[in-house]
């Protein structure tokens with residue numbers, strides 16, 4: 049349950065975002081559209097900075113990653129091959145009373161903050177302190193009164209007599225309605241509480257939710273003028289698939305050799321059942337994804353004489369030829385955390401969640417979720433998955449076009465590999481294939497036979513230097529990152545003036561690299577043409593290199609405060625000393641630092657060399 053302080057903090061962030069032009073509700077003048085958000089002037093700069101920095105660190109600063117910009121609408125078969133058409137769904141329930149749709153697995157989380165829910169919890173705890181459960185018709189009536197206003201469809205309210213009779217009968221022998229708190233909540237939210245009832249009440253009215261049914265999250269549309277089943281297509285729910293289907297083109301045209309990656313930043317669309325937590329779960333959002341293609345471990349073993357162990361910390365260093373998927377996976381987790389550190393988040397802000405074997409998709413070898421401590425809970429910011437060769441193999445199967453690469457060095461290395469090593473590699477490969485077939489639900493003998501045949505075919509190709517690359521996928525959401533950065537940067541500073549009046553100001557402590565405006569330029573007075581002319585000259589000096597906000601209106605303190613609230617890390621003030629009132633200070637300015645209010649005097653000529661390293 050999120051505490052009231054966190055809820056209050058989120059409300060302040062949402063309101064500041066609107067007031068200062070970071071994020072507005074989409075289509076607001078028409079009443080808004082749930083799950084869609086627009087970025088205002090400051091938000092657009094912030095987002096652009098974050099995407100540029102990601103691109104720089106992923107593509108420009110590396111020799112082994114190249115970029116791609118693909119279309120949003122692609123051939124519909126792509127989504128069949130990727131599994132999205134069949135399995136990209138969330139469990140959805142409808143409220144029998146208010147008819148609203150609710151993501152079934154989020155019902156509990158959604159009602160937890162409601163007062164009426166807490167009322168139910170308190171009641172349950174008191175009633176079950178003694179055995180048998182201490183409850184009366186009067187106390188249940190009181191509970192119904194207390195929850196009536198915000199949960200009018202709760203069965204206890206709607207059908208009080210029937211539900212009360214059942215609860216009283218069940219209380220006498222500590223029956224199923226009182227088995228535990230969850231069961232009690234379910235019992236008061238339905239008229240027919242069977243012991244096995246699994247769903248929570250509707251978060252909107254306390255009503256009864258229908259059984260969950262899968263709801264596909266892809267937005268469907270049609271290409272061409274005729275709307276028929278033949279020209280159905282989808283807005284992409286992730287940017288990754290375009291990378292897989294263009295893998296061969298990029299490989300053949302970019303002169304890259306494995307291991308290498310393809311990066312893409314772009315829009316993705318998911319028709320989320322219940323968009324919530326501001327931009328955290330939106331229906332239109334942006335992703336920054338990398339598919340890093342690696343050689344399968346068997347090829348690494350043959351080429352490098354072995355596969356490095358993931359337990360010796362090698363992944364903290366520079367990539368080596370003997371890295372297999374485990375070391376590469378850990379390496380990318382570390383790289384991603386380092387990126388976040390470079391833009392102002394701290395390692396302590398994250399929780400690295402390694403999915404347990406039974407949570408992994410059948411093709412995934414390991415998945416790490418990087419969770420951020422948002423005010424509303426610790427939630428996913430990025431997922432980093434080791435996906436084996438699943439994606440490229442699927443597209444090979446569905447398109448009929450090869451996604452294999454040929455490696456001459458591998459062919460030569462395999463030819464001289466000793467037999468015991470070959471046998472060991474074969475055995476390990478076959479057993480891991482079998483494991484994943486079993487996980488898919490294929491029966492024991494069948495799995496053994498399929499694994500043996502597939503493994504044999506795989507090694508025949510490998511011996512000739514052919515294989516389908518494996519992939520490590522770091523996949524981050526831009527909007528979630530922007531939200532994390534806003535939450536991290538938000539500070540309230542309380543100050544008291546000489547008259548004892550206190551004032552609370554908001555300061556956004558963005559890292560200078562991501563700050564939407566890097567520097568504010570202020571002439572001390574706006575009615576002194578010499579000051580204004582000098583300030584404009586400073587603005588023009590800085591502008592080609594960074595975002596500058598020129599502001600001449602109001603008291604200088606107010607101008608600083610406005611920039612603090614926008615997250616601008618530096619302020620430059622041009623005063624009479626700049627003009628030479630004290631000759632030794634001619635052509636110097638005051639540089640103010642946002643986070644500690646420190647001011648220093650320095651020559652105009654030193655401004656650029658001083659600021660540039662801090663913002664790049």
Ligand code: ATP
Nearest residue numbers: 318328329330333428429430431523524525527528
């Ligand atoms: P969740 O479990 O939170 O729905 P996911 O595991 O489905 O997320 P992925 O498919 O791994 O997410 O997508 C990669 C990243 O894209 C996520 O880590 C997140 O940052 C971002 N993302 C996914 N869905 C949304 C959304 N509805 N709104 C905003 N960002 C999203």
